[in-house]
Structure formats: structure tokens, C-alpha cells
Amino acid sequence: MSELNLLAPAKINLTLEILGKRPDNFHDLTSIMMSVDLNDEIKIEKSSTLEVFCTNRLIAKDFNLAYMAAKKLKDQFKISKGAKITISKNIPIAAGLGGGSSDAAMTLIGLNKFWGLDLNLNQLFPIASALGSDIPFFLYNGTAMVQGKGELIRALPLANIKHAVILSPDISIKNKTAHMFSTVRSQDYTKGALTRKLEARIRRQGDIPSELLFNVFDEISIRAFPELNLIRQMFSDVWSGEVHLCGAGPSLFTLVESRENATALSLLLNRKTGFKAYVVEPTKPVEWK
Numbered sequence: 628m629s630e631l632n633l634l635a636p637a638k639i640n641l642t643l644e645i646l647g648k649r650p651d652n653f654h655d656l657t658s659i660m661m662s663v664d665l666n667d668e669i670k671i672e673k674s675s676t677l678e679v680f681c682t683n684r685l686i687a688k689d690f691n692l693a694y695m696a697a698k699k700l701k702d703q704f705k706i707s708k709g710a711k712i713t714i715s716k717n718i719p720i721a722a723g724l725g726g727g728s729s730d731a732a733m734t735l736i737g738l739n740k741f742w743g744l745d746l747n748l749n750q751l752f753p754i755a756s757a758l759g760s761d762i763p764f765f766l767y768n769g770t771a772m773v774q775g776k777g778e779l780i781r782a783l784p785l786a787n788i789k790h791a792v793i794l795s796p797d798i799s800i801k802n803k804t805a806h807m808f809s810t811v812r813s814q815d816y817t818k819g820a821l822t823r824k825l826e827a828r829i830r831r832q833g834d835i836p837s838e839l840l841f842n843v844f845d846e847i848s849i850r851a852f853p854e855l856n857l858i859r860q861m862f863s864d865v866w867s868g869e870v871h872l873c874g875a876g877p878s879l880f881t882l883v884e885s886r887e888n889a890t891a892l893s894l895l896l897n898r899k900t901g902f903k904a905y906v907v908e909p910t911k912p913v914e915w916k
Contacts, residue, residue, distance in 0.1 A: 629673055631741045634666040635714075635733040636768060636910050637724040638761070639791060639873045639880050641835065642822040643842045645811055653760075653776040654808060657819040659826060661786055662768040663907035665793065667718050667730055669693075671741045674711035677701055683716040692731035692758060699754050700738055708742050719795040719903070721803050723874030725761045732765030736913065748915045761874075769912030772826050783829050785909055788882055790889040793905045794896050795878040796858050800851065807844060807875040810851055815843050835882065837869040844872045852877050858900055865895050 638660050646655040679694035693714055700706070712734060718726030735751050738744070748766060755762040760777030772781040800806055825839040848855055855877050862870050868881045883889040886906070893904035 631671040633669045633733045633737045635729040636662040637665040637718045638662050644817045644819050645843050657822045658773045661770045662910045665905050665907050668715040670713045671737050672711040674709040676709040679712045681714045692727045693734040696731040696734050722795050722878040723876045728761035729765045731762050786829050790883045791880050792892050793880045796902045798877045842871045844875050848876050
């Protein structure tokens with residue numbers, strides 16, 4: 628094999644609840660995550676060394692999760708081969724959409740095939756979970772219930788969702804994820820009831836009622852991203868449906884039944900806010916032997 632091309636999807640959180648603080652200082656989470664077809668593009672080519680190039684120059688090589696995943700895979704399994712990995716970024720960075728984590732997971736999947744390693748999911752999983760909380764989910768994709776600090780994955784049937792519109796404001800905050808979790812208070816903890824109810828509904832292939840969508844960071848973001856409140860209000864001014872954060876934000880999403888309405892809403896949001904809006908659909912899970 629001389630070249631391999633892959634798509635690394637973004638994700639949205641249909642629910643995201645924090646149950647409490649763990650002894651290791653991470654938070655116990657429960658979330659239903661869904662991969663969507665806003666994709667980074669990954670190309671793997673032959674090389675005598677391990678090289679990773681990214682079209683977004685803001686992502687330094689030493690902090691690129693895809694490079695870290697590739698190097699860990701190569702070192703752990705004592706691979707003598709190299710690879711040139713080129714990542715064309717389409718997913719906004721530090722936006723709550725999991726782009727870096729998805730790149731890392733798909734790099735593991737891609738190199739497994741490119742190098743002919745024939746490793747299974749259980750062999751790749753420890754590498755993924757050691758590098759980041761969202762990476763394990765992206766070894767599955769599709770719709771899944773995610774628990775613990777992200778390392779407990781329970782695959783679900785595809786959620787009965789047609790389209791979503793994502794608005795990604797150009798708002799940055801240093802060490803965003805760590806900062807957002809540092810602002811969590813005990814009164815933000817919940818018992819995971821909404822996530823369990825939505826899981827049961829998805830298993831029955833039911834619809835997705837708005838009252839079951841929840842993200843703990845919706846409220847927290849009011850404290851952490853004051854400027855996001857205005858953008859959220861602009862979103863709500865033109866759309867009557869529920870609007871929630873993607874992950875720890877600042878991207879926002881809403882579910883839309885028809886493609887026509889989703890396209891119209893994305894164009895309206897782009898004009899009204901000046902930020903990029905995307906129409907997305909759910910993607911299927913990774914197929915493992």
C-alpha cells in the first residue's frame with residue numbers, strides 16, 4: 628500500500644453530565660456522543676521516517692495528538708517502518724468538536740492498516756485512552772454512551788437524527804478544556820438520569836425529544852464565555868429549537884429535521900454572526916472485524 632486516505636469526523640454531545648470528582652482529580656462523566664460528517668482529511672504515505680504535517684500551523688507538532696498517537700503506536704509495537712501523515716483541517720480547533728482527538732484515533736486506525744499490523748480495537752484502545760478523554764470514542768464513532776473520564780464506551784444504534792447545524796464562534800480561551808473543568812462546582816453535578824433516558828430511547832429507535840438534550844457546560848459557559856451569551860441569543864433569535872454547546876464549547880448546535888431548513892439556518896447564522904455554520908449528518912460507526 629503506497630497511500631491511504633481517511634476521514635476524521637467531528638462529534639457533538641447530545642448529553643454531557645458530570646457526576647462528580649474522581650480520586651485522580653478527573654471528573655466522572657456520562658455523555659451520549661455522536662460523530663458527524665464535518666471531517667478532517669488524513670493522507671498516509673510511505674516514508675522512511677515518521678512525519679506529521681498539518682495545514683493548521685497553530686497546531687505545533689509536539690502537541691499534535693495525531694503525531695503523539697503515531698509515535699506511541701510505533702514505539703509500543705517496535706515498528707521499523709515510517710509514514711508521512713498529512714492532516715487537512717476542516718474541523719475548527721479548540722471548538723468542542725473533538726477534531727484533534729478524531730485525528731489521533733483515525734491515525735491509529737489508518738496506521739494499523741497501512742503498516743499491516745492487524746491489531747484489534749482492544750489493542751489500540753490503551754494508546755487512545757492514555758492520550759485523551761475523547762480519543763477512545765473516535766475508535767468507535769457512530770453513536771455511543773461514554774462514561775468514566777471517557778474510557779468507558781458503550782456502542783448504541785445510530786440516533787434517529789436527520790441533521791444538525793453547528794455554529795462555531797471564533798472565541799478562544801487558553802487551555803480551554805482544563806479551564807472549563809476547573810470552573811465546575813459541586814452544584815453542577817447531576818446523577819446521569821437524562822443520559823440514561825436518552826440511551827434507552829435511542830436503543831428503541833425513538834425520536835430525540837429536546838427535553839432530553841443537556842450539556843452541563845451550557846450553564847458554566849455563561850461564566851466562562853461571557854461573549855458567547857450574545858451569540859447564543861442571536862442563534863435563538865432566528866431558531867426556536869433547543870441550542871446546546873458541543874463539548875466544552877464554544878461551538879453551538881441544534882437538531883433540524885429537514886435539509887432545506889438546516890441549509891437556510893446555516894446561511895442565516897453565518898450572515899447574522901459572521902461565524903462559520905455547518906450542516907452535518909450523523910456518521911456510521913467504525914467497522915471492526
